[in-house]
Amino acid sequence: MERTNKLIAMACLIALAAACTRQPAEKASALMAHEDEIARLIDQMTLEEKVNMLHGKHMFSSAGVERLGIADMEYADGPFGIREEMEPHSWNSLGLANDSATFFPTGSALAATWSEELAYRYGEGMGKEARLRGKDMILGPAINIQRLPNGGRTYEYLSEDPVLSAALAVKYTLGTQDNGVAVCLKHYALNNQEDYRGTVDVRVSPRAMHEIYLPPFEAAVREADAYGVMAAYNKVEGDWCSENEMLLGRILRQQWGFRGMVISDWGGTHSTVKAVTSGLNVEMPGQRYLGQALLDSVRAGAVDETIVDERVREILRVRLAIKPIPAGEANLRMTSQPEQQRIAYDVAVNAIVLLKNDAGLLPIDKANVKRVAVIGDNAVRPQSLGGVGAGVKALYEVTPLEGITDRLQGSGIDIKWAQGYPYYTKRDRETRVSPYTNTPDPALMAEAVELARASDLVIFVGGDNREVETEGSDRPSIALPLGQDELLRELALANPNLVTVFVTGGPLDLRAAQQVSRAMLISWFNGSEGGHALGDVLTGAATPSGKLPFSFPLKLEDVPAYSLGVYPQQNPRKQDDVFVNLVGNRREAAPSDGPVADYAEDLLVGYRWYDTRQVPVLYPFGHGLSYTTFGYSDLRAKADGKGLDIEFCLANTGSREGEEVVQLYVARPDSKLVRPLKELKGFRRVALQPGEKKSVRLRVPLERLRHWDEFAEDWAVEPGEAEVLIGSSSQDIRLTQKITITMD
């Protein structure tokens, strides 16, 4: 078996050898503009001054050299709002009056817009607020692939798909850096789970790593000249990310030409010599390894001073590319500004996903609905803070109930709220009360059912909250927490006009909810303006247009890593040293002394798995309905040796204006390689008035059709037959055409 695989692989190698393609040369990084000045500065620095730049000074800053006019680097947590000011050496807030920021919709919400334009504006908004606060670098965007629906930070990340994630990461980066602030792409790399995140050792095939997990980082470096990268907590192939020569040296700096600086995740540095020689620039936030220990290592000859110079040079490139803001000029105005609040609204309203809408229950029929029951704790719960880590001290946050009430004002409709299910608190999380064992609270349920019975329409706002989805641990379940399934069954019996709205950043098991809901929406952790956006979608002031950036599996056991038994890690001290991936390659790997995350599903992440293995899902990747309808016709696809040119006609066939996200997938049924059934290769958001038609053109560059050739250790393109599939979701394909991929 192994032999056969090797033979097939060899045959492919020969067939494809001529087709190996490297990325075209990139334009020079803006970071290279001050090399002479940097050399002069380094010449004047003492060893102590150099080493002093390579570790944290305060919780969110690292030192410059005052004597030489080199300012400190000031960091601000992103990725979805500028974090408040902290005390210099603790996680405690400084309690400033002016540091309340705009809370932007979290990562998966941004991705649900499938809008590069909004990603740019989002990055721009983050950059502008960071400048008001005197920050040089935003710790974001967070662009790991959503491998696990229940991953603790799935809500922060963008998508399960690399093409969608990469496109948005590029625009976020450009938006931020065009506004004079550096990004810090995080968490590099393969930080796809929070359980054991500080010890887990990821084993992944080179092909899956290059094709699935690295593209968002690669694209943001190569196409957007990202200035900063944060090394993740975990290990990859035996080495911590903060001292991983393959990730930091070979891939990031050599293959991608990264010229900027790498900082460790907070507390994620593990060595002195190995870290600094592999390419770590700054240990954050302390100086256990890159402080005195580094000085000693240089003096003892274990680290050559030229390596320290190189690390300093990389920091100075960023320092000189970003204009420092003197402390006296920071925090003069409130961080959150109306311009950014507008961006938060635009992202939020385009992110909401309409999963189902039986018999057009939505938008709310204002002529006939007189009494609306809004039920659920999440209807009144702000989501800007919570969990461990990433949070935003928001200037304000419009809750769903406030947004609905505001948008129905003057309509004569009476709105009443009932809590329905209990609030899962920070204390519950800290004392390890499970949100999944709770049965409904009888008193809260009775009150809600009573209200539902006395109303014309019920809007249930449930899902997770920021204590359920949290950094530091994965969700043990994707069930609706806190007895919500049972509550929903009772509500539907009391009043079948049930609209369910789920506040979440990742997939939920909505099988029971779907059966009793006539309409169903995902409204995310949707930022400061989330309530207004929801009110506008429910009342029809806005037409829903978000599409799922990940699949909604039927149940957790269907998730690839679960069904292959490689997650959750059964034995945290497993010592496997041989891995066989789906492509059939046996790889020997260094034994690990911690838990191992074996990415056995290989390329088949998310819809790639469900499609290829024919595993049914509740809602597929890319799904999202509208209040209007769209017609697709006249596909013309051409391959020209440099990529694909696709053109088709999109028409708004309904009676309302709306926006459709068209999706382009490519299938390679005759490929000699193991491949997913189809893969996203392009997308576009298109706005249409009722009756309007537009010709949509999509270009797929040849690089996007490449695969990672594990034997050549390089990219290659396989010429031959392919199918272009144009759809409204990954499973709602409207147009197909066969083409032949050729090379120049």
Ligand code: BGC
């Ligand atoms: C997180 C990072 C974050 C850092 C600083 C870490 O725990 O993983 O994403 O930027 O803390 O708050």
